Amino acid sequence: MKVATPKETAADERRVALVPDTATKLIAAGLQVSVEAGAGAAAYLSDEAYRTTGVRVVGGISDLLRDADAVLKVQAPSVAEAGLVRAGAVLVSFLQPATQADIVRALAKQGVTAFSLELVPRISRAQSMDALSSQASAAGYKSVLMAAERLGKFFPMMMTAAGTVAPARVLVMGAGVAGLQAIATARRLGAVVSAYDVRPVVKEEVQSLGAAFIELALEAQEGEGGYAREQSEEFLRKQRELIGEHIAKSDVVITTAAVPGRRAPLLVTADMVRGMRPGSVVVDLAAESGGNVELTQAGKDTDVGGVLIIGTRNVPSTMPLHASQLYARNVANLLLHLVKDGAINLDFQDEITKGACVTHGGEIVSERAKQLLAAAS
Numbered sequence: 001m002k003v004a005t006p007k008e009t010a011a012d013e014r015r016v017a018l019v020p021d022t023a024t025k026l027i028a029a030g031l032q033v034s035v036e037a038g039a040g041a042a043a044y045l046s047d048e049a050y051r052t053t054g055v056r057v058v059g060g061i062s063d064l065l066r067d068a069d070a071v072l073k074v075q076a077p078s079v080a081e082a083g084l085v086r087a088g089a090v091l092v093s094f095l096q097p098a099t100q101a102d103i104v105r106a107l108a109k110q111g112v113t114a115f116s117l118e119l120v121p122r123i124s125r126a127q128s129m130d131a132l133s134s135q136a137s138a139a140g141y142k143s144v145l146m147a148a149e150r151l152g153k154f155f156p157m158m159m160t161a162a163g164t165v166a167p168a169r170v171l172v173m174g175a176g177v178a179g180l181q182a183i184a185t186a187r188r189l190g191a192v193v194s195a196y197d198v199r200p201v202v203k204e205e206v207q208s209l210g211a212a213f214i215e216l217a218l219e220a221q222e223g224e225g226g227y228a229r230e231q232s233e234e235f236l237r238k239q240r241e242l243i244g245e246h247i248a249k250s251d252v253v254i255t256t257a258a259v260p261g262r263r264a265p266l267l268v269t270a271d272m273v274r275g276m277r278p279g280s281v282v283v284d285l286a287a288e289s290g291g292n293v294e295l296t297q298a299g300k301d302t303d304v305g306g307v308l309i310i311g312t313r314n315v316p317s318t319m320p321l322h323a324s325q326l327y328a329r330n331v332a333n334l335l336l337h338l339v340k341d342g343a344i345n346l347d348f349q350d351e352i353t354k355g356a357c358v359t360h361g362g363e364i365v366s367e368r369a370k371q372l373l374a375a376a377s
Contacts, residue, residue: 001093001343002032003335004068006061007039011073012313014042014320015327017072017093020053022328026335027054030342036064043136043320069344072331074324079106087111089342092331094118094131095358098262098372108359113335113346118260119368121355129334129352132260133177134326139315140181140256143283144170146315147252148189150308152279156190167192171246172211173267173292174256175202182254183209196243240269248275253282255292262372263290269295270304278306287311329357 001178004024004306005018016039018026023033034056034165037047047057058064065071065084073093077085079102085091088111097104107114117131127133148155158165170186172179175197183206186193193211203213216239247253247268253276258264264286273282273295284296295304302309316323337352338344348354358366364373 001030001069001339002034002067003070003072004058004064005033005035005072006064006081007036008042008074009067009081012317014317015074015324016040016043016045016320017074017130017324017328017331018055019043019045020049020055021325022332023050023055024053025332027337029336031339032056033036034058034064034068036061040324043324045321045324070335070338072335074327076100076103077107079103082106082110082112085112086111087331089113090335091115092117092334095369097358097366097369098118099250101373104358104364104369104373108362108364111362113344113357113361114359114360115338115356116358116366116369117330117334117356119356119358119366120334121313121351123351126180126352129330129337129356131327131330134330135316135323136176136178136256137181138319138323138326139285140178140254141185142315142319143178143256143285144182144185144189144252146310146312147254147281147283150310151252151281154190155186155252159190164319168251169249170194170252170254171196171214172254172256173197173243175199176256176276178256179254180205180209182256183211186254187211194246194250196246197238211223214243214246236265236267240272242276243267244269244272247272248277250276251280253280254285255282256285257292258286258289264292266292266294268293273304273307273309276307280307282307282309284309284311285315288313314376 026033035050036077037057045339070090076095091112091114109189120126120129146288153164153168155168157167168191170191170193172182172195183193187210195206195211196214206213284291287294287296295309298311299313300311358369
């Protein structure tokens with residue numbers, strides 16, 4: 001069985017879906033592994049590093065994909081790339097079916113069996129394949145470093161001969177994987193941290209990291225599997241009213257609320273931003289999916305009366321080496337779940353295989369993907 005990893009072509013994407021360590025794991029399972037020349041360069045992984053582990057380095061994508069049985073990527077392929085994947089092959093990547101309808105349909109037409117990492121079921125058996133969580137962890141960590149770099153204050157309390165400087169006050173909105181990592185990182189840097197989440201059940205996790213949990217007079221909004229469910233506009237309106245005073249007191253606000261396949265919920269209004277002190281910083285980790293902050297501009301920094309809103313896209317890609325290592329493990333674990341005796345063996349009675357599969361046999365087979373495509377059209 002031949003496994004191929006092409007170079008990512010999406011703008012500003014520096015990650016790679018296969019690293020030498022995981023290549024070793026696939027080769028040990030009896031798979032033949034190839035990468036496109038330069039595939040790992042942006043993540044500081046040389047072609048020679050791959051060759052040393054037994055990976056074949058191929059000069060062009062057409063030659064790479066021509067006879068590949070499985071293709072591993074980070075971002076969804078372009079329509080042109082999808083046309084290079086042979087019929088019957090397996091593709092594993094982030095697919096974002098709600099926003100990549102043309103690509104999903106092209107993969108179905110091509111006869112590719114495509115698996116989307118966003119759709120891997122949130123069950124204990126699939127935790128090692130949960131790329132959303134691994135990449136969210138990287139984003140949460142980096143969001144604090146981005147804020148600390150741009151904030152004109154110290155994060156920790158500083159006691160000097162010239163006097164004592166109070167620590168920065170950081171508010172993290174959303175206590176999922178990204179939010180919890182942001183809390184932990186901000187605390188390590190010495191900030192006074194508070195956090196808010198619509199799920200009261202995360203209160204103990206927040207407090208265990210040394211942060212204060214903000215409780216608002218609103219009903220719990222916990223969905224399936226302990227994750228936040230999509231909220232109504234009335235709920236969000238009341239939430240914004242109550243959270244405004246906490247935002248005004250903060251030096252840094254980090255927003256992490258995202259719903260896969262849907263627009264990010266609006267948590268911070270323009271008036272809330274204008275109510276913050278000049279020099280404050282807002283990091284919107286949901287910038288790519290519409291933003292949690294009303295004035296966020298995806299891919300740009302925005303100054304609003306001296307308050308800086310950072311709308312960096314694809315934050316995990318700014319830490320390409322470790323983000324790639326984590327992602328590659330997720331991908332390899334999913335691929336090996338699909339392999340038996342050195343060949344692809346698809347068992348659609350299995351919850352993971354069925355849940356993550358988007359296209360198969362020339363059709364879009366995922367009910368969730370169909371719903372997302374319908375909602376987006």
